Amino acid sequence: METSVLIEQLDRWANPNAEPIDSAIRLLEEMSTDHGDGPTEAFHRSSASMRFERDSAGGASRCRLGREEGGALRWFDPRDGTLGFAAASGDARHSFDQCRVIATRIRGKPVERCPWNTDAAPVEDLETAARVPEAEEILDWLRRNTPDSVDSAWVEIAVTTETWLNSGGNVQKRGRSRVWAAWTPRSEGAKPVFAAARTWGALSRADRAEAWRDRAPGAGHDFPWPDDARLVFSPETSAILAHMLVRTAHHPFVEPGTPVGPGWVLTADPTNHQAAIFGSSADDAGFSRTTRFLADGRHVIGSWGGPGTLRRGSFRDPPQPEPVNLSLEPPKIDPPRRAIWITSIDLHPAADGWTVRLQGRRYPDGAPLRPKWTRFHPQLLLKACLGGLGPARESHVGMTTPALVFEELASSAS
């Protein structure tokens, strides 16, 4: 098991390799000859990752070590008014050569919602190199932070360098790191627990105890579900629910003005990329990112689409709008006298809203309740959001939220 590959990758941040930029310039010149003077964009991503896995017996551990590189090309041919997208693996020179070959074969309209950046200001966004731990340190941390109820667990550290260049003269160089962890519980039906951070230091410092307390099995599921109690979603389930609500209620096609409850105070802050898990100074199509206020506790006031929100899942994917670094800051309210503390949520799209399976405990005595199927309509749910309880927590999906409190919701499902 070696960590040298990551250290080598980190060195590339400090001394960014000129090769991707040189190759991209050559590609843009060739594309200009082939396809005229329409906008053209070249993107290259290189990543190295290292994952350590530990099985239930605790003794065995495995390592997954790898490097992946690839480039992508977007172009507009003014002669026939078409857009194109092609991607290929390999270092910059090789992947861009392949992209050009593909570009000669296809015409089409790859991502009609993705605008072109004409800003020529160069961007350099290189994170300070973070400490890369030795394998033994990671495995020791996994041993100490894996409860007996867990079947397997892993930690993955990845570093990525990106180069982006377009025919308008915009150049970007970026470097960043991520650390992920996951624990798969042994109990039937239990979902994995995930954690994410920018650095190993941030991940290893965080307290995981609360997430495990929420997931501890109860003595049984014998108690009926009270109908007239408020719903308090744990921070983990609040993040899942809120993320789905954001995709629906703050979709770029939704007009502002929809009423929301006093607890729905929401900001997307992709510029906070030093502290939060995601984000950067510019998006994956080169547009500057800005803080967006999405809801003020009375109305929907913004959406997450458009320039500044475009993201590529990998080099193979064209940039698509995606909400980033969402933060709910509801007013703090007193703990309700009677409530249901939701510990697990499964959301399924339905004909009108969502069909939902909830698991929870009676609050405050903690008695485990039978799982409950119900229906949620996103708009009604938004209006029912009253406030928050306890400290905010950052989830691996990039949503920071405390436990959210909702008014009693009439259930219509069985």
Place this chain on the structure above:
Amino acid sequence: MERREDISVEVATGEDPLILQTVWAGACVARPEGSLVFHSDPAPDQLQDLILGRLPPKPAPPTPAPLQVDPERAIAAVTGMVVEAGKRLPGAYFKAKWVEFDQRVKIAREQQLFDDRRETRRIRLEGHFQRSDRTARAAAERVVQDDHLSIDEVVSETIGRLETRLDAADPVTGPSCIVFAPAIGGVWIHELVGHAAEADRIPSNRSWLTPEIDSLPAGLTVIDDPRRARAAWRLDDEGTPARPVALVHEGRPRERLHSNHTASKTGSRPTGHGRRGSYREPVLPRMGCTFVANGPRDPVEILQNIKQGVYVRRMESAHTDPASGRAVFRVTDADLIAAGKIDRPLKPHLLETVASKALAAIDGIGNDLSFDRCIGTCHRDGQPLPISVGAPTICTRLMTVRF
């Protein structure tokens, strides 16, 4: 080593084609202690570094290989589908998609070199239709085999269901009798039986399907044969020849789906089901084409015996917990069964079940086995894999409708 081309072409009513084409390659070395080292696009002289468990220095790039996938055929097919559908149902919105990949793998194991090629093409048409205040959505899809495109079949099926589904009603929630249309029951069996038969679940007791289970109906036989899947493989990703496996034979659990690792760990014969989602992932036992063997019943007769139930025509997603057998299916096209006949269409809903109970309640397996009417990708541990399913008409008396 893997080299793969993907192309996705999408055309919607009144819009230009949306085309994405990617080419990628990579290699992975599985080391004896269970660790993996992978690298995209390695040059041949770099493989030695991977074998020694380290990443190679910056390479001289390999020579680009010629492209195999032809985008022109895909563009013509999807454009033709949307135009034809628009002519036959003016005012409706249609979106057609062609998805194709061509994957070539080379596997070196124990001084031997193996190679295999997997390729698949599928087409899908989805329609949205509104008449006064009623709206409907319907979809159909087919595997493209040889030069047979099935465009007329897909267009006719989509339009037929669009017009019918304008009158969709709320389903009755709670326990219900469910009849799966031909091929669709394969999705159900994939989730309930197939995942529970993946052999890596045995050591930690993470499968409800134990050899002792004796509650399955005697007429139920479930087989997985990767050689007839829509993205068929002759050799798996460890170079082991794929063979058909009876997961359940006449109601009794039989073999499991094995990779070489699970086979050696359990003292079983390898089955050729070890697959990776890509060169970056470890091998897992995976399904190829899972299907239910024909039964003796006339499908019309199966329906005639049902007073009230649901006739399921399409399911678009599913989730299962193989340890408990609990599963949830999202039904997007179904009809009510009333007095032994197909009645009005039903709105999209969920079906919830526990495998052991629902399978024990099978009450009729038809003689009309069909494949791939609901084409999907199976995701396991974050690894996607194109799979096939098949089944004749199947009836179970015990699933729960959630709405």
